[in-house]
Amino acid sequence: MEEVVRTDNLRENLALLTKPVSELEEGMLISATYDGDLRVAVLKFYEPKTGRMRLWRDNTGHKPYCYTKLERQELDAVGRRNDVLRIEEAEKADLLSDSMIKVRKIVATDPLAIGGGQNSVRDQIRAWEADIKYFENYAYDNGLRMGTYYRISGGKVLPLKLDAPELVAKSLEEIFRRNPHEFGPYLREWAELLGQPLPDFKRITLDIEVANEENRVPDSDTADLPVIAVSFFNEYEKVVYLLERENRETVDLSNAEYKTVLFNDEQTLLRAALGKMMEYPVVVTFNGDDFDLRYLKHRAERREIGIREEENPITLTSTRNTP
Secondary structure: OOOOOOOOOHHHHHHHHOOEOOOEEEEEEEEEEEEOOOOEEEEEEEEOOOOEEEEEEOOOOOOOEEEEOOOHHHHHHHHOOOOEEEEEEEEEEEOOOOEEEEEEEEEEOOHHHHOOOOOOHHHHOOOEOOOOOHHHHHHHHOOOOOOOEEEEEOOEEEEOOOOOOHHHHHHHHHHHHHOOHHHHHHHHHHHHHHOOOOOOOOEEEEEEEEOOEOOEOOOOOOOOOOEEEEEEEOOOOEEEEEEOOOOOOOOOOOOOOOEEEEEOOHHHHHHHHHHHHHOOOEEEOOOHHHHHHHHHHHHHOOOOOOOOHHHOOOOOOOOOOOO
């Protein structure tokens, strides 16, 4: 059967896929991120019923923060910053002294104000919890667990308790009987977390090939060499998008175990590849974060290719230890 390739409506499809929801019957929380434009945390839920990813934006007013042991009078310069909203008194457990201590909580407008930006708070003073990625902090503060199920009702994220299979429940009861009573709550907590039903994620693997030059490794940030092939594979489809190039030896692929689609120009190939990626909520790669996806992102948005950011489903985040 001929491969149907769509290269149009990338912007509209992406807008539809990333439209936030306020209602969701059932979804597994698999990831969290941060929307720098709206300055809110974003949760990602996989909906098994539809095989789609659903996004929920924070509507609680949660803000990035860090703590310091410095006294209030030592924080005048920090308090005058435009990106610091307020400084609050707080009490935290100091595990080294096994006691509760008074600290100051610095609440900011965005994560880069806490750490990672130029002249951030953690660059000015000694601060605690300033190295934690903001979306991880957000998940912890709200008691959210990746890999567990939730529903969204009226814009609120609510835990969804799913019964363990009968065999698992019986095994747990036997484990509880064999262990001291005080271990019970911890065993049950871990059992509930690890015993969550695992959905059959709709997914596909991706790999790219880039035109090479002798003694040169392609740079995923400049992305100045053409993408000549993008391959996709899962148990249902095997397809390779190929760029036709002049003065190249022709190879007969009619008997190949995979489908091949030839493109006359690189922009059309890349648009088709991005469109294919949008069909799947989960894309699996080998070293994709550092090369394949990064290269596709930067190559597609180069001036000579002309794919706009709002048409590109690939977003990049820093791998540095910053909020």
